[in-house]
Amino acid sequence: MTTTSPDDQQLADDFATGDVRALERVYKRWSPLVYTMALRSLTVPADADDVTQKVFVKAWNARQTFDPARGALSAWLVGITRNCIADTHAERQRRERLEERVLDDPLQDPAxxxxxxxxxxxxxxxxxxxxVPRQIIRLAFYNDLTHTQIAETLGMPLGTVKSHIRRSLARLRTRLEVNE
Structure with a gap:
């Protein structure tokens, strides 16, 4: 059974209420753990740095979903870290498959x-x-984020993100058809 010190509990409560100073303290307290997990799994320091940054941005943007009564902040951050590490591994695999296709047939354009x-x-x-729709479209197509990742990044409901994407694509299609 994991116990939480009174200082950690107060920090988690402050974080959950949106205290910006708590974010700095949370980062100082748990970024070494997050970085170490990422580095052990990914083995590339730059990737571990990226994951560490993503974890704390996602945690801050999704802080309203953290419930100190359900568990420790450190456990919640570890869960986010695992997801970010898995996303990085998946991105690596996508990149490797693309590189393999290009190497197998250099004349074939993968895109x-x-x-x-x-x-x-x-x-x-x-x-x-x-x-807002411009930001969402850029995250979706330039940063290759899923709808869920965009919602977490921007702190928006998933349905709102999907609606923005659907309406934006319809507008773009209409405007591009007129331009052709």
Whole structure:
């Protein structure tokens, strides 16, 4: 059975209520644990740094879902860390599969072929979106985040993220069809 010290309990309570100073204290207290877990699994210090940053950004953005009565903050952070490590491993595997396809057939373009003009038109149309939908579309397509990851990153409900993506894609399709 894990026990939580009174200092850790107060820190968890402050964090859960959104005290910005608590985020700094939480980072100082548990970032070595998060970094060590990431480094042991990923073996690349830069990836471990990225995971550590992602864990604390996700934790802060999702702090309203943390319930100190259900468990220790450290355990919650370890769960987020495991998910971020798994995401990094999955991204590595996707990258390796893509590299293998390119090496197997260097003449085959692994991505759809868009010329520079098409890319500029699409980027311009994305820039025309309102701020929140534009941010969501960029996270989805440039950062390759899932709907759930976007919701966690932005602290939005999942349904709201999906609605923004659906409406934004419809707007982009309409505007691009007119431009062609």
């Amino acid at each position: 759809p072929s868009f010329d520079i003009a098409d890319r500029m038109v699409i980027a311009n149309e994305i820039d025309q979106l309102d701020e």
